[in-house]
Amino acid sequence: MTGTQDTLAARSPVEGALAVVREEPGLVAMTLAAVAGLAISIYLTTVHYMGAPLVCTNSGAINCSAVTTSKYSVVPATNLPITIPGMLWFVVSGGLAAYALVAQRRQRPESERLRLFQLLWGAAGMAFVLYLVYAEIVLIHNICEWCTVIHLLTLVTFLVALYRFQQARLLSLPPPRSRASAVAARTHGPPRSRPPQRPRGRRH
Numbered sequence: 001m002t003g004t005q006d007t008l009a010a011r012s013p014v015e016g017a018l019a020v021v022r023e024e025p026g027l028v029a030m031t032l033a034a035v036a037g038l039a040i041s042i043y044l045t046t047v048h049y050m051g052a053p054l055v056c057t058n059s060g061a062i063n064c065s066a067v068t069t070s071k072y073s074v075v076p077a078t079n080l081p082i083t084i085p086g087m088l089w090f091v092v093s094g095g096l097a098a099y100a101l102v103a104q105r106r107q108r109p110e111s112e113r114l115r116l117f118q119l120l121w122g123a124a125g126m127a128f129v130l131y132l133v134y135a136e137i138v139l140i141h142n143i144c145e146w147c148t149v150i151h152l153l154t155l156v157t158f159l160v161a162l163y164r165f166q167q168a169r170l171l172s173l174p175p176p177r178s179r180a181s182a183v184a185a186r187t188h189g190p191p192r193s194r195p196p197q198r199p200r201g202r203r204h
Helices: 003-010 013-023 025-050 064-068 083-105 112-140 145-172 176-188
Strands: none
Touching: 013 025, 025 064, 025 083, 025 145, 064 112, 064 145, 083 112, 083 145, 112 145
8 A cells, every 4th residue: 555545444424524525626616506406396386285385485586485385386287396306406416426425535546437427417407497587587587595505506516616626627637748749740750760871981
């Protein structure tokens, strides 16, 4: 084992977990966002099926009841509340982040495909969020506080995924000097060796 591996192996589980948190704050943020989003989605789904009043403002522009009881609160052509796809989205998002955290804890290299999938998953969530924000502002003319929190959590997840993907791409690039050498080699080819010169004889 190297010195670094010995140090990591000597850490307690709590110390190892804290080290991963310090090294990967983005993954931790994505995991916490998924937990919070899942909890809110479960709450909204429960209220939907029980018909209980929401703990939310219901007057003026902020009116949760107007939003959660509108036709835009269910999946089109179904009676399924949109909070159920939201729950599934946060479960997958949190599962991907937790998997990456476990891999970091076990000192396994993180796949670039995983970061790409996190980015695509976050982009899909943001596309749905934009549709919901449009429905609230333009079609319903009311805003739901709980929905806004979920929208912000989705935005945070997308931005963190985008940042992590860009960082992975930057780290995979060779250093600037190596890139310049590679470009020069492709452009000019390998250096040509000069033919040996014959010794010139003396004139008498």
